[in-house]
Amino acid sequence: xxxxxxxxxxxxxxxxxxxxxxxxxxxxxxxxxxxxxxxxxxxxxxxxxxxxxxxxxxxxxxxxxxxxxxxxxxxxxxxxxxxxxxxxxxxxxxxxxxxxxxxxxxxxxxxxxxxxxxxxxxxxxxxxxxxxxxxxxxxxxxxxxxxxxxxxxxxxxxxxxxxxxxxxxxxxxxxxxxxxxxxxxxxxxxxxxxxxxxxxxxxxxxxxxxxxxxxxxxxxxxxxxxxxxxxxx
Amino acid sequence: xxxxxxxxxxxxxxxxxxxxxxxxxxxxxxxxxxxxxxxxxxxxxxxxxxxxxxxxxxxxxxxxxxxxxxxxxxxxxxxxxxxxxxxxxxxxxxxxxxxxxxxxxxxxxxxxxxxxxxxxxxxxxxxxxxxxxxxxxxxxxxxxxxxxxxxxxxxxxxxxxxxxxxxxxxxxxxxxxxxxxxxxxxxxxxxxxxxxxxxxxxxxxxxxxxxxxxxxxxxxxxxxxxxxxxxxx
Numbered sequence: 001x002x003x004x005x006x007x008x009x010x011x012x013x014x015x016x017x018x019x020x021x022x023x024x025x026x027x028x029x030x031x032x033x034x035x036x037x038x039x040x041x042x043x044x045x046x047x048x049x050x051x052x053x054x055x056x057x058x059x060x061x062x063x064x065x066x067x068x069x070x071x072x073x074x075x076x077x078x079x080x081x082x083x084x085x086x087x088x089x090x091x092x093x094x095x096x097x098x099x100x101x102x103x104x105x106x107x108x109x110x111x112x113x114x115x116x117x118x119x120x121x122x123x124x125x126x127x128x129x130x131x132x133x134x135x136x137x138x139x140x141x142x143x144x145x146x147x148x149x150x151x152x153x154x155x156x157x158x159x160x161x162x163x164x165x166x167x168x169x170x171x172x173x174x175x176x177x178x179x180x181x182x183x184x185x186x187x188x189x190x191x192x193x194x195x196x197x198x199x200x201x202x203x204x205x206x207x208x209x210x211x212x213x214x215x216x217x218x219x220x221x222x223x224x225x226x227x228x229x230x231x232x233x
Numbered sequence: 234x235x236x237x238x239x240x241x242x243x244x245x246x247x248x249x250x251x252x253x254x255x256x257x258x259x260x261x262x263x264x265x266x267x268x269x270x271x272x273x274x275x276x277x278x279x280x281x282x283x284x285x286x287x288x289x290x291x292x293x294x295x296x297x298x299x300x301x302x303x304x305x306x307x308x309x310x311x312x313x314x315x316x317x318x319x320x321x322x323x324x325x326x327x328x329x330x331x332x333x334x335x336x337x338x339x340x341x342x343x344x345x346x347x348x349x350x351x352x353x354x355x356x357x358x359x360x361x362x363x364x365x366x367x368x369x370x371x372x373x374x375x376x377x378x379x380x381x382x383x384x385x386x387x388x389x390x391x392x393x394x395x396x397x398x399x400x401x402x403x404x405x406x407x408x409x410x411x412x413x414x415x416x417x418x419x420x421x422x423x424x425x426x427x428x429x430x431x432x433x434x435x436x437x438x439x440x441x442x443x444x445x446x447x448x449x450x451x452x453x454x455x456x457x458x459x460x461x462x463x464x465x466x
Contacts, residue, residue, distance in 0.1 A: 024317065028259075028269070029268065030267075030268060034263075034325065035262065035270075035304040035325075036304045036325065037259050037260070037261040038321075038323060039308055039317065039321050039369070069267050069268065071267070071268040072270065073259045073271065084257070088272045090269065090270050113315040113317070134269065136272070
């Protein structure tokens, strides 16, 4: 077996970050055999799969009822320089309903404006079950990635139960530590934790986003806290 | 006949601006009957139709050779607030080759980084012939627009011939006038003209874009200049 190349590892890290940090995506559905691309809000499920909060009244939702096959493009927000030289990832698969309360909590943490409509009767949470991946890291970087390279399967029920407390603890680290975790120490932005998973932590400051990556997944809440403490040392 | 409502006119203006100012879009092609969404660079043709500079090596280009039906999503760049409350437009239709040198000139004016590869043998210019439109102006603003509402047909050959000189004249107006045209007087950005058409002028300052709209189309170069002078006077 070959060692994974550093180019592969960079592609994998970029793809995972896009999946964790994106707040919108371009979703193509099928409309009588033709594609239709619309803008949708996204969050990430525990394993990294995209989550959507969709209104039954939206055109893409009506189309999904007829054919659930989609393609979702996630791009870097606010990147500098040529946008065609920024990493982006396309996730192809099937959209299904996502039951359970915690998905909505994750979605609203990531997209606080959705608080206004998350409990409306016509809104429901959906999940993209990823079947194939098309990754483009910028010019000359079109690595082959599979769903298994980008997803983090595992039992997240303990993390799910502990998430509110863990996020409170992260917030209590204070502005300076959070800015350092975001890789922005010295900046004036106030960062806040908006979600966590076995592989790390998502931070936001206004329209800016940042990701804290662990070396290895931590599905146990106390292991998660230890992993974070290692980074805040 | 009813007067066009102000909501309709606002939707039309937003749709046209997106088509003139977008530098990237999310393009859905068909891959064996399934959608595939990828990021593409865009510019606008004289009538407003999207232009692409595509490599034969790109996956979407290969798919277009098999089925030319696409859906292109254009979103506002760098908008503030909830991105789902910003205007966006989806243009559906068929992608065809665009012959003639001027299309490449327009594309590179808008996307200067493309200078590096515009003349590579595997790159060619394509145009989206828009057959239907899906407009979403933000919450509660999903107006019905047709291609005719968004396109500006007319003989642009005189404008095309005069464009280099007209752009030089616009640039010669100076930083303060250009900033005012961009609606950014008092700002510190240096704006430059990157394209024109019968309905106005496109300006860029780094990653920022701005549009100058005329009251009525001007296909004659001297009428174009008069229309601009009316705004700078």
